[in-house]
Amino acid sequence: MFGECHAHIIMDGKNYKAAVSLHRDGVKDGPIREHFEAWQQAGVTFVRDGGDALGVSARAREIAPEYGIDYRSPIFAIHKKGHYGGIVGHAFRDRQEYRELVQRARREGADFIKIMISGLMEFDRFGVLNEEGLSAEEIREMIEFAHDRGMKVMAHGNGDGPARAAVEAGLDTLEHGDYLEQDTLDMLAESHTIWVPTLAPTGNLLGCGRYPDEQVEQILRRQMRCVRYVFEKGGRLGLGSDAGAYLVPHGQGLLDEYAWMKQAVGPENVPELDRRLEESEEWIKKEMKR
Ligand SMILES: [Zn+2]
Numbered sequence: 001m002f003g004e005c006h007a008h009i010i011m012d013g014k015n016y017k018a019a020v021s022l023h024r025d026g027v028k029d030g031p032i033r034e035h036f037e038a039w040q041q042a043g044v045t046f047v048r049d050g051g052d053a054l055g056v057s058a059r060a061r062e063i064a065p066e067y068g069i070d071y072r073s074p075i076f077a078i079h080k081k082g083h084y085g086g087i088v089g090h091a092f093r094d095r096q097e098y099r100e101l102v103q104r105a106r107r108e109g110a111d112f113i114k115i116m117i118s119g120l121m122e123f124d125r126f127g128v129l130n131e132e133g134l135s136a137e138e139i140r141e142m143i144e145f146a147h148d149r150g151m152k153v154m155a156h157g158n159g160d161g162p163a164r165a166a167v168e169a170g171l172d173t174l175e176h177g178d179y180l181e182q183d184t185l186d187m188l189a190e191s192h193t194i195w196v197p198t199l200a201p202t203g204n205l206l207g208c209g210r211y212p213d214e215q216v217e218q219i220l221r222r223q224m225r226c227v228r229y230v231f232e233k234g235g236r237l238g239l240g241s242d243a244g245a246y247l248v249p250h251g252q253g254l255l256d257e258y259a260w261m262k263q264a265v266g267p268e269n270v271p272e273l274d275r276r277l278e279e280s281e282e283w284i285k286k287e288m289k290r
Contacts, residue, residue: 003046006240042251074114085116126218136165189235196240199260224264238280
């Protein structure tokens with residue numbers, strides 16, 4: 001079984017506010033153990049978390065060996081104040097505060113640095129993000145600083161501009177990456193950046209009734225076409241489901257993600273897809289480690 005390269009153990013796939021609030025007065029092992037059991041049942045032995053502001057993923061990393069799981073955490077994600085990312089980490093206002101957060105993550109034992117460089121998709125409107133994201137210059141500096149401190153970088157990045165800037169700056173793994181344009185896809189395919197396109201959080205919304213299906217369908221189809229394009233150009237792809245996101249349960253979410261990925265590249269390409277996913281996972285295991 002493949003590893004889960006993008007999960008949020010603090011969330012439960014149902015209601016993130018309720019899931020997060022369980023840990024408000026201190027981290028509770030109960031929900032963490034439930035999620036580990038789900039992964040164990042799915043045969044998952046490697047998990048990379050996206051971090052959180054409450055220390056849940058840090059605690060999870062301590063418990064993981066009991067479940068035979070190699071678990072990696074950035075401890076918390078880093079976002080710019082006033083931008084998306086509050087539920088998964090801490091905010092900086094300027095360059096100095098960003099640097100302090102990177103140093104703090106290192107001190108707290110982060111396996112890698114997780115940064116938020118863009119907003120989220122509006123699932124009821126194809127083509128729309130809830131914010132523009134950070135500037136190219138800022139993104140470049142953020143990645144370079146972490147690299148200079150010997151840390152690999154995982155970036156939440158949607159929208160062409162932020163993703164392009166991050167790939168140009170030598171980003172290690174690009175998460176989501178919805179709405180990329182062809183030039184950026186070409187650059188991504190030729191770079192060493194591993195792309196984790198997280199199809200499940202979109203695909204699993206189909207038929208749920210929360211958003212108009214025709215909008216969700218357009219978002220999903222576009223992303224699947226982009227995955228196929230990068231695949232055909234020889235790019236590096238990683239398997240991560242964003243488990244914990246709405247309708248993406250831990251364990252099952254990864255199986256869903258794999259099914260969407262296979263659909264994206266086409267059945268004839270599955271053996272090569274498997275080879276690439278394994279290669280990416282091996283790289284992450286080896287390099288994104290404290
Ligand atoms: Zn995520």
